[in-house]
Amino acid sequence: MGATKDMHEAEPTRRDFIHILAGTTAVVGAAGVAVPLIHQMNPDASVLALSTKEVDLSALEVGQAIKVMWQGKPVFIRRRTAEEIKSVEETPVSALKDGKARNANVAANDDAEDKNRVIKPDYIVVVGVCTHLGCVPLGTSQGEVRGDFGGWFCPCHGSHYDNAGRIRKGPAPENLQVPKYQFVADTTIRIG
Ligand code: FES
Numbered sequence: 757m758g759a760t761k762d763m764h765e766a767e768p769t770r771r772d773f774i775h776i777l778a779g780t781t782a783v784v785g786a787a788g789v790a791v792p793l794i795h796q797m798n799p800d801a802s803v804l805a806l807s808t809k810e811v812d813l814s815a816l817e818v819g820q821a822i823k824v825m826w827q828g829k830p831v832f833i834r835r836r837t838a839e840e841i842k843s844v845e846e847t848p849v850s851a852l853k854d855g856k857a858r859n860a861n862v863a864a865n866d867d868a869e870d871k872n873r874v875i876k877p878d879y880i881v882v883v884g885v886c887t888h889l890g891c892v893p894l895g896t897s898q899g900e901v902r903g904d905f906g907g908w909f910c911p912c913h914g915s916h917y918d919n920a921g922r923i924r925k926g927p928a929p930e931n932l933q934v935p936k937y938q939f940v941a942d943t944t945i946r947i948g
Pocket of ligand 1: 915927
């Protein structure tokens with residue numbers, strides 16, 4: 757009797773068989789679903805093109821600035837004059853309201869020295885969204901007020917940024933963000 761019972765327990769019962777069958781189907785089904793999901797997670801060229809933006813700066817003259825849109829946000833690019841570069845390079849970090857670089861291209865704890873805000877000193881590239889409550893600061897278009905530090909001015913509550921996009925006066929708590937970008941040619945950048 758005991759031997760019969762042991763043999764019976766060793767063999768899969770009909771119910772076990774149904775469970776095994778169901779489990780196999782589930783694994784096959786999961787594998788079948790996984791492939792299209794993985795495909796969807798690989799961004800194709802059109803998605804990558806939307807997430808990055810190339811900007812030709814060859815027509816930008818010294819002292820001029822432009823605004824481009826990237827991922828729905830304005831990005832300011834200014835070709836700085838020698839005086840503007842000298843002024844921001846000579847500003848000690850101790851004089852800044854926000855001592856952090858806020859630059860996606862450098863380490864998070866790098867300080868806000870001008871060299872940590874730019875790739876080439878001639879060009880400052882910043883996201884044009886005030887770090888106070890998100891207004892778009894003035895100072896990019898010809899003739900717009902640029903604030904007490906010559907960079908950008910946010911009229912919403914009076915925040916003044918310098919020519920490295922660093923907050924110098926007013927309620928904004930942080931420097932303008934420097935987006936991830938690189939030079940892909942001498943005067944062409946790719947943002948993103
Ligand atoms: S949103 Fe710019 S100062 Fe308030």
